Amino acid sequence: MNAKPAMRNVTRPMRKILLATPIAALVMSGCVSLSPKAPPTLLSLTPTAAPVAGSVATGRYADALAVLEPSADARVAVLRVPVQIDDANVAYLKKAAWVERPARQFQHLLAETLRARGNRLVVESDTGSSGMKITGRLLDMGYDARTSSAVVRFDAMKELPGGRVEVRRFESTVPGVTADAASVGPALNQAANAVAKDVADWIG
Numbered sequence: 001m002n003a004k005p006a007m008r009n010v011t012r013p014m015r016k017i018l019l020a021t022p023i024a025a026l027v028m029s030g031c032v033s034l035s036p037k038a039p040p041t042l043l044s045l046t047p048t049a050a051p052v053a054g055s056v057a058t059g060r061y062a063d064a065l066a067v068l069e070p071s072a073d074a075r076v077a078v079l080r081v082p083v084q085i086d087d088a089n090v091a092y093l094k095k096a097a098w099v100e101r102p103a104r105q106f107q108h109l110l111a112e113t114l115r116a117r118g119n120r121l122v123v124e125s126d127t128g129s130s131g132m133k134i135t136g137r138l139l140d141m142g143y144d145a146r147t148s149s150a151v152v153r154f155d156a157m158k159e160l161p162g163g164r165v166e167v168r169r170f171e172s173t174v175p176g177v178t179a180d181a182a183s184v185g186p187a188l189n190q191a192a193n194a195v196a197k198d199v200a201d202w203i204g
Contacts, residue, residue: 040095040096040097040181041095041096041097041181041182041185042096042097042098042099043081043096043097043098043099043181043184043185043188043189044098044099044100044105044189045102045105045106045108045109045188045189045192045193046109046189047108047109047112047113047116047193047196048193049112049113049116049193049196049197050112050113050115050116057115057118057120057121057122058121059120059121060121061121061123061128061129062128062129062130062131063121063129063130063131064120064121064122064123064129064131065114065120065121065122065123065131065132065133065134065203066122066123066124066125066126066129066131066132066133066134067107067110067111067114067122067123067124067134067135068107068124068125068126068133068134068135069103069104069107069124069135070103070106070107070135070136070137070138070154071103071135071136071137071138072101072102072103072137072138073137073138073139073140075090075140075142076102076103076138076139076140076141076142077101077102077103078101079097079098079100079101080092080093080096080097080098081093081096081097081098081141081142081143081181081184081188082140082141082142082143083142083143083144083145083179084142084143084144084145084146085145085146086146093142093143093179093180093181093184094180094181095181096181096184096185102138102141103138105192106138106141106154106192106196107124108124109192109193109196110134110196110199110200111123111124113193113196113197113199113200114200114203117200130161131161132158132159132160132161132203133158133159134156134157134158134159134199134203135156135157135159136154136155136156136157136167137154137155137157138153138154139153139154139155140152140153141153141188141192142188143177143179143184143188144173145179147173147175148175148176148177148178148179149173149174149175149176149177149187150173150174150177150184150187150188150190150191151171151172151173151191152171152172152173152188152191152192152194152195153169153170153171153195154169154170154171154195154199155167155168155169155170156168156169156170156199156202158202158203168202170195170198170199170202171195172190172191172192172194172195172198173191174187174188174190174191
């Protein structure tokens with residue numbers, strides 16, 4: 001009588017584990033992707049001015065400078081990078097996405113830029129704070145195909161104690177940028193840092 005194949009002596013649960021093991025090994029090794037397609041390049045804003053390790057800021061929370069998340073135009077209130085084709089048409093940069101919504105990232109960037117000045121306590125919430133508040137509207141953080149430029153445009157609003165409000169528009173453009181994620185990402189980071197520095201100078 002012929003011997004039964006070895007797999008016939010294995011229980012059904014154990015057989016599933018044995019069959020799955022080679023697939024799991026391939027996935028772990030990076031040879032197989034279970035995703036429908038490769039993920040896009042993920043872009044983020046990194047401050048060029050930030051507090052050094054160990055730096056300390058003190059003050060009363062009620063008097064802190066509060067940097068709030070700005071509102072954003074619909075074209076930039078998404079995780080895609082807008083590309084202005086002409087005056088009326090917008091597309092989105094291929095194979096690129098933000099790790100977090102641009103307005104939220106710009107809030108963090110501006111707060112870090114202000115903290116690097118080291119002259120006041122900066123928070124990112126207005127809960128319990130009656131000091132100066134900085135917010136605004138992010139009008140653009142994308143690529144202009146007409147000029148091959150990365151553009152960041154921000155309407156900043158400074159609300160002073162007592163209710164007085166000041167508004168000012170800031171803009172930075174980096175020209176000569178190729179329309180791909182590897183070029184647009186660093187250019188937008190450069191432009192966003194330039195705007196954050198100008199806003200910090202305005203705040204004083």
